[in-house]
Amino acid sequence: MMLVLLQQVINGVSIGAIYSLLAVGYALVYSVYNFTNWAFDGFMAFGAFMGFAAIGSLAMPFWLAMIFSMILTAILSILSEKLAYAPLRVRQAPRLFMMISAMGVNLAVVNTLNKTFSGVMRRFPIPDEWITTYDFGEISIGRMDILAAIIAFVCLALLWWFLFRTRWGLGVRVSSIDIDTAALMGVSNNKVAFIIFFATGVLSSVAGVFFGIKYAVYPLMGGAVTIKAMIASIVGGLGSLPGAVLGSLLLGVLETMVSGYVSSAYRDVFAFALLIILLLFFPNGLMGREKGEKL
Amino acid sequence: MKPANKLRKTVIGLVTAAAVAAGLGILVKIMGAGYFQNILILVGITLIATLGVAVLTGYTGLFTIGHAGFMAVGGYMAALLAKEAQVPFFYAVLGGGVFAGLTSFIIGYPAFRSRLRGDYFAIATLGFAEAIRLILNNVRQIGSITLGGAYGYMDLPTLDGSIWSWLPKGGWGPVIVVMAFALVIFFLTHAFVVSQWGKTCIAVGQDEVAAQMMGVNLMTTKMMALFISALYAGLAGGLMAFYYGYLTPGFFMITRSSDLLAGVVFGGMQSVIGPTITSAVLVAVPEGLRTFAEYRLIVYGLFFVVMMVFRPQGLMGYYRMDFSILGRLWRRREPAKAGGR
Numbered sequence: 001m002m003l004v005l006l007q008q009v010i011n012g013v014s015i016g017a018i019y020s021l022l023a024v025g026y027a028l029v030y031s032v033y034n035f036t037n038w039a040f041d042g043f044m045a046f047g048a049f050m051g052f053a054a055i056g057s058l059a060m061p062f063w064l065a066m067i068f069s070m071i072l073t074a075i076l077s078i079l080s081e082k083l084a085y086a087p088l089r090v091r092q093a094p095r096l097f098m099m100i101s102a103m104g105v106n107l108a109v110v111n112t113l114n115k116t117f118s119g120v121m122r123r124f125p126i127p128d129e130w131i132t133t134y135d136f137g138e139i140s141i142g143r144m145d146i147l148a149a150i151i152a153f154v155c156l157a158l159l160w161w162f163l164f165r166t167r168w169g170l171g172v173r174v175s176s177i178d179i180d181t182a183a184l185m186g187v188s189n190n191k192v193a194f195i196i197f198f199a200t201g202v203l204s205s206v207a208g209v210f211f212g213i214k215y216a217v218y219p220l221m222g223g224a225v226t227i228k229a230m231i232a233s234i235v236g237g238l239g240s241l242p243g244a245v246l247g248s249l250l251l252g253v254l255e256t257m258v259s260g261y262v263s264s265a266y267r268d269v270f271a272f273a274l275l276i277i278l279l280l281f282f283p284n285g286l287m288g289r290e291k292g293e294k295l
Numbered sequence: 296m297k298p299a300n301k302l303r304k305t306v307i308g309l310v311t312a313a314a315v316a317a318g319l320g321i322l323v324k325i326m327g328a329g330y331f332q333n334i335l336i337l338v339g340i341t342l343i344a345t346l347g348v349a350v351l352t353g354y355t356g357l358f359t360i361g362h363a364g365f366m367a368v369g370g371y372m373a374a375l376l377a378k379e380a381q382v383p384f385f386y387a388v389l390g391g392g393v394f395a396g397l398t399s400f401i402i403g404y405p406a407f408r409s410r411l412r413g414d415y416f417a418i419a420t421l422g423f424a425e426a427i428r429l430i431l432n433n434v435r436q437i438g439s440i441t442l443g444g445a446y447g448y449m450d451l452p453t454l455d456g457s458i459w460s461w462l463p464k465g466g467w468g469p470v471i472v473v474m475a476f477a478l479v480i481f482f483l484t485h486a487f488v489v490s491q492w493g494k495t496c497i498a499v500g501q502d503e504v505a506a507q508m509m510g511v512n513l514m515t516t517k518m519m520a521l522f523i524s525a526l527y528a529g530l531a532g533g534l535m536a537f538y539y540g541y542l543t544p545g546f547f548m549i550t551r552s553s554d555l556l557a558g559v560v561f562g563g564m565q566s567v568i569g570p571t572i573t574s575a576v577l578v579a580v581p582e583g584l585r586t587f588a589e590y591r592l593i594v595y596g597l598f599f600v601v602m603m604v605f606r607p608q609g610l611m612g613y614y615r616m617d618f619s620i621l622g623r624l625w626r627r628r629e630p631a632k633a634g635g636r
Contacts (some may be wrong), residue, residue, distance in 0.1 A: 036414040045494070078467050084600040097418065097603045100560055104599020107553060111592040227425060230418045238414060242515065265433040272422040276405050283409030 003138045004045055008256045014145035016252025017152035018214070019235030021207040022229030023236065023244035024156060026198035026261055031239035032196060033089065035098040035225040036230065040204045041222035047205030048124070048221060055125045057230040062126060072207045077201030080105045081193055089193070113219040121216035124209070148210040155206055156245065159199060162243075170194055176239070224268060228255075231275045236286030241276035246286060324468020332466045336538055337580045339473035340531045345558035345569065345574040346484045347527030352556065353564040354488060355520035356500030358417040362528045364424030367431060367547035369395035371442075374451045374536040379440055384452065388476075388533035395524045395529025403521045424552060431544040447543030454537040473534055480527060485567050487523065496520050497565065528555075547580045550592065555627055557595045560602055563609030 020039055029037040050072045055066035084101045125145070125288060133140040158284045163169035171187040172195055183189050211225055236243025258270045278285070342364055350356050373391030376382040382390065402419040409415055435444040440446050456468035482582070487493045495516045498506035507513055536542050558577055563569030581588035604610065 002611065031413070036417070068442070084604070087604045091606060094356075096352075096358055096609050097629055099414070100556075101600050101603040103553070103556070104596045104603070106596065107592050107599065108596030111590075111596065115590065115593065167528050224425070227418070227421055230414075231422060233417060234415060264427065268429055269426045272426040275419065275422055276402065279405035279415065 006262070008141050008260045009253055010139065010141055011145070012256035013249060014141075014230075014252070015255060016249035017149040018207050019032055019229045019252055019282075020212050020245045021152050021155060022226055023233040023248045025160065025203045026233040026243055027236070027241050027244040028172075028196055028200055030233070031241070032179060032192065033085070033098070034239075035095045035102065036238075038102040038202065039077075039231070040200070041103040041107065041226040042113070043073055043077055043104045043201060043204040043220040044211065044226065045217075045219050046167055046206035046240045047208030047209075048217045049117060050205070050221075051209040052122060052124060052212065052217050063245055066206070066209055067247060069209055070202045070285045073208070074201035076109070077204070078194060079111075081197040086190075086193065094293035103149050108220055110219055110222070117219060119219055121218040124217050126213060126214040127182050130262055132283030141212055144210070144213050151210070153208060154157070155183065155203060159203075160241075162199075172196060190193045202204075204205045211294065228268070228271050231271055234275060237287040240285065240287045243285055243287030277282035318473035328466055332470050334579050335337060335470045336473045336580050337582065338358060338575045339470075339477040340534050341536065341554070341558070341574050341578045342477045342571060343534070344528045344553050345481045345562075346480055347439035347531075347568050348555045349523035349559045349562075349567065349570045350484060350487070350496070350519050350527070351524035353559050353566070353570070354493065354500055355496040355517060357520065359420045360426030360549070360556060361422070361525070361553050362524070363524040363547040363551040364420070364427040365395040365399060366532035366535065366551065367424070367427050367542075367544065368398050368532065368541050369525075370532030370536040371431065371448065372545075373533030374448055374542055375440070375491070377452050377537070378450070382449050384454070388530055388537070391533035391536075392526045392529035395532065399517065399521045399525035403518050407517045411424060413621060421549070421552075424547065424549070428544045428547055431547075443543075445544060447545075449538075449541045451536055451540050451542070453540040454534075468492030469502055473538070476534060477528065480530070481567065481571060486529075488567060492516075492519065500565075529631035553592065553595065557599070559609075560599055564607070566609065569609055608629065 007073075022044065025040055026036055029035070038220055042195070047069045050070035051065045054060045054068040055062065058065075058068075060068060078083070084105050085098060088098050088101060130143060132143050134143060134146070149178055163173060171182065173191070174181040174201075175184070175192045179189060179192075182192075207225070207229075208222070211221060215221070228251060230247065232247035233244040235250060236245070236247030251274065254274060255267050255271060259267045261269070296343045317556045319331075328484075344362060347365075348359060348362055353358055369391035371391075372394040373387045375386035376390050377384060402416075402423045406416045430542070431442070432445045435441050436442065452471055488497075495506070497518070498509065498511055499513060499516050499520075503513060505634050506516075535546065539546075554577065555574075558570045558574035561569075562571070562573035587594075
């Protein structure tokens, strides 16, 4: 009984690690620009497809394919910022417009993938011998699950190092407090935007590749995951990076618990119920800053 | 615009509308009625739901991408009422709409209470829609009622002119019913928007803090806007149930919510006539051109961005409903005058 529980927790952490990549991306964009980048859904699928194509068509090894996918997704992310958000950001448009613009980027990316690659589900082309499990007594853990969790935490650690131990990271943190004052102090807004959208592009590509390995690669793959990553980032407190990681791990564990003990069909319903209940009792999320709408 | 000038434009606009209607009539004769009846019904249904999104997103500034969920709730409720409880068509649709409006409180209250509007609320609507769809996908049976899960809720009574005996039998009956609904909703929405209640919604949409200082209760205003828009979506869902004669959870995917949002964003964020026109176009064009339908969502997406960057107020901007808009289409190049539109 305890062993089953432990197994579920471990599976939950491995899913939660993938969510946390996306949730941190949401938190990062939100902390500086105060809007939710709805386009991660598309970026994630794009990253997975690029990894898929790099291995399938260009015969790259896995690590090279990952870097290939990261770079292309980061380029797409920065491009979307330049074309869709920067003009709005510059004229200080209402957040509603930013969200609609992001929604537009998402619709365009997902449906372009859908047209070019068709909607069928594909297996991510990794060598068969990689798909093994390690057994610890009665607990068994999939090798790719471990790899996903490790790479996710390495990415998060790198991001943390970057934000808290470098000058550029300081610029991002300062901008998250007040972007206009930061600009007055000589922090280039464009550079901050570049960094943020580069980082979130890379994170969503990693999430896409590992989600593709765990389940399948298809254009609409991002839909359900990104909703849950958003929920996780709200649960942790919008705009809070440690909150996003905490929320993701909680949500991942809750999900595997629900699918293990209740019903896998209603897994996502529980995720949503968690959001509603949490909003009732912790309106700012678990680790969110205590503040209302920014003026 | 001077009143006399406006009157002239209105007359010209009405004539234009009549000419368009006559042209459509001729097209119907040429291309066959059945095809147009289907398009008109779909336009009417989409229009009702789109106006709901217009009230919520356009006027009150609350971004929603989950109105398909309210359509599903309204549709299934109306279908249940009509099929299992033999409630007459009209009351079944109304009941579905009101029920959808009431369920909106489930997401409205916690989301509005937390004071952060945009993102929380949008995700809550999205999550709500997905949760509803998942539940409907998995519930096959409630007691003696067969909902059918993913296969769909089958054998519903259909809209075939037998609802009211005086309606024409056959093809045009449902069109008249749906269009009557759409017209009533259209004028109700217009009346709402120019009323005191509508003005508080606009105030909240423009600046919450300023509105609150003027004595607007944010919670009730937002709840009201959400209730109205969910009610409309529910009515649209009910009409859909009786038009198709069956319902499946697949009708209520995220793409449907995107379509509704597209109608409002393209038509004008603070306009009733704008979303009306664009939602008609957005339904009719993909129905007419199947090749366009496949690329529709890519085009919508790019258009969302282009609109927000270059013309965030939408094609119709802040125009009020009146026919002088159509009249102005014929405007000759007049020498520019200072002041006034």
